[in-house]
Amino acid sequence: xxxxxxxxxxxxxxxxxxxxxxxxxxxxxxxxxxxxxxxxxxxxxxxxxxxxxxxxxxxxxxxxxxxxxxxxxxxxxxxxxxxxxxxxxxxxxxxxxxxxxxxxxxxxxxxxxxxxxxxxxxxxxxxxxxxxxxxxxxxxxxxxxxxxxxxxxxxxxxxxxxxxxxxxxxxxxxxxxxxxxxxxxxxxxxxxxxxxxxxxxxxxxxxxxxxxxxxxxxxxxxxxxxxxxxxxxxxxxxxxxxxxxxxxxxxxxxxxxxxxxxxxxxxxxxxxxxxxxxxxxxxxxxxxxxxxxxxxxxxxxxxxxxxxxxxxxxxxxxxxxxxxxxxxxxxxxxxxxxxxxxxxxxxxxxxxxxxxxxxxxxxxxxxxxxxxxxxxxxxxxxxxxxxxxxxxxxxxxx
Numbered sequence: 001x002x003x004x005x006x007x008x009x010x011x012x013x014x015x016x017x018x019x020x021x022x023x024x025x026x027x028x029x030x031x032x033x034x035x036x037x038x039x040x041x042x043x044x045x046x047x048x049x050x051x052x053x054x055x056x057x058x059x060x061x062x063x064x065x066x067x068x069x070x071x072x073x074x075x076x077x078x079x080x081x082x083x084x085x086x087x088x089x090x091x092x093x094x095x096x097x098x099x100x101x102x103x104x105x106x107x108x109x110x111x112x113x114x115x116x117x118x119x120x121x122x123x124x125x126x127x128x129x130x131x132x133x134x135x136x137x138x139x140x141x142x143x144x145x146x147x148x149x150x151x152x153x154x155x156x157x158x159x160x161x162x163x164x165x166x167x168x169x170x171x172x173x174x175x176x177x178x179x180x181x182x183x184x185x186x187x188x189x190x191x192x193x194x195x196x197x198x199x200x201x202x203x204x205x206x207x208x209x210x211x212x213x214x215x216x217x218x219x220x221x222x223x224x225x226x227x228x229x230x231x232x233x234x235x236x237x238x239x240x241x242x243x244x245x246x247x248x249x250x251x252x253x254x255x256x257x258x259x260x261x262x263x264x265x266x267x268x269x270x271x272x273x274x275x276x277x278x279x280x281x282x283x284x285x286x287x288x289x290x291x292x293x294x295x296x297x298x299x300x301x302x303x304x305x306x307x308x309x310x311x312x313x314x315x316x317x318x319x320x321x322x323x324x325x326x327x328x329x330x331x332x333x334x335x336x337x338x339x340x341x342x343x344x345x346x347x348x349x350x351x352x353x354x355x356x357x358x359x360x361x362x363x364x365x366x367x368x369x370x371x372x373x374x375x376x377x378x379x380x381x382x383x384x385x386x387x388x389x390x391x392x393x394x395x396x397x398x
Contacts, residue, residue, distance in 0.1 A: 007334060007372045008344025008386060010100075010287065011046050011359060013039070014057035015077040017351040018291050018318070020065070021311035023077050027353030034081060036089050042352060043090045046097055049360025050374050052385050053098025055131050055234070055346065058083035060104045060140040068137050068152060076312075084116050091124035098382030100129035100234060106167060107135070107144045110177035114221055118182060121226035126381035129232030132175060132250075134167045161241075168245045173212040175233055175249040180208035182230055184220035186396045206395040228383050229390045236289070238319060240269065247273030251388055252285040252344075256320040260340040263288060267341035283388055287344040288337050293324040293351075294358035301325050305350070320348060327362030335372060 012018070016028040023030040032038035039056075046054050062078045064071045083101035091099055099120065103113050113130070121128035135141075141149045152160050189204035208219035234252040237243050246253030247270050255270075257263035267286050274284055295301040301324040309315050316322070323330055334345055349355030367373035379385045 006374055007338055007367060008052045010053045010055060010346040011051060011356060012055045012346050012348045013042055018348040019308045019316050019350040020076045021308040022351040024311055025351050025353060029353060039086050040090050040093050042356065043094050043097060045356050045360055047094050049364045050377060051097060053100050053129060053382055055100045056083040056086055056102060058102040058104065060107060060135055060143060061137060070139055088120050088123050091120060096377040098127045098129055098385065099124055100131050100232060102131040102133050104133050104135050105171055105174045110174050110215055110217055114178040114181035115223040117231050118223040118226040121228055121231045126227035129234060129382055131234045132171055134171055136167060165241050168241050170214040172245055172249050173214045177210045177215050177217045179230060180210055181219055181221040182226055183393045183395055184208050185224040186393050187225055190224055228381050232382050243270050244273050246270055248277045252287055254287050254289045254346050256289050258321045260336050263337050263340040263342055285343045285386060287346045288342045289320040289346050289348060291318050291320050291322045291348045291350055292330060292355055294327055294355050294362060296326060298325040327358060327366045330363055331366045
């Protein structure tokens with residue numbers, strides 16, 4: 001099965017799972033959340049299932065049950081480790097699976113993130129990626145003191161649309177600066193010739209001279225070009241403005257359709273934006289996000305969701321479709337959504353200790369029986385697993 005024709009699978013790692021009461025489950029290991037061993041075990045399980053990559057959530061403020069504000073809850077997980085540093089710690093302990101940490105780019109610098117992800121690509125020998133995320137939370141802007149973000153009062157107001165558009169335009173500039181920094185060293189810039197005393201060919205290091213409305217970055221990077229040339233760039237998108245970011249700037253976009261018809265419409269919109277950005281000939285993956293409760297009996301999955309909702313004191317809701325059922329039923333749904341144009345899926349396990357093994361030991365074998373998923377890793381890099389070529393350096397002489 002070729003990387004381009006197979007269904008691709010990723011999992012999104014967040015705390016003890018995506019249900020806010022997941023930490024209270026016996027399998028959850030909440031006392032281990034801030035240890036390297038906890039994250040190493042999760043990634044090892046994902047790699048056992050031959051998954052393409054994991055994403056690791058992050059933020060610039062404590063988790064909250066409110067979209068834009070902090071909360072005062074004490075019955076949910078609060079606090080996390082830095083996602084890029086988790087990935088760097090886990091990289092030497094894994095061999096094949098891609099590592100895609102989240103970075104909130106609204107208040108951080110492209111130069112810093114470019115060298116962090118380039119370093120991750122070296123540490124993982126070509127398995128690094130990045131999920132870029134914006135924030136519109138005023139309290140998070142206050143951590144940095146460089147700018148203020150007005151509070152969103154009405155989501156359908158012109159001011160809100162302008163704010164969101166500006167944040168995503170800033171993110172597009174951010175990604176462009178990061179990509180140029182990754183290219184600022186040509187592949188053979190390092191000579192390392194002891195006999196002649198030449199370590200580097202200075203003519204093969206390039207100023208990127210990026211000038212945008214949001215950033216001015218001189219370059220070059222301090223880190224040589226990553227093993228993949230360009231590590232994977234990914235983003236979550238829910239509407240036209242973020243779809244445009246996915247089409248213009250990323251290698252993988254995560255979307256949240258709740259049915260096949262909706263998936264088909266979203267994919268069509270992204271493909272149209274992709275063509276408009278002059279990228280029609282480039283491979284751009286569109287992954288569907290789903291929250292999953294997986295059990296051998298669909299009634300057990302539904303009952304487990306109800307029990308967790310009762311512990312949380314309210315029904316769990318999500319931007320993504322919530323699936324509760326068996327691995328075989330989930331396989332049916334994934335194949336249906338793939339036929340609507342999605343090239344892969346990012347699954348959000350409701351309880352990591354329960355639902356991640358259900359993905360790797362239940363869903364994956366079911367997909368393999370159908371000929372819809374790999375039986376062995378077929379490439380050594382994350383770009384290779386996804387069928388993405390290693391891009392040429394934009395600054396190298398033809």
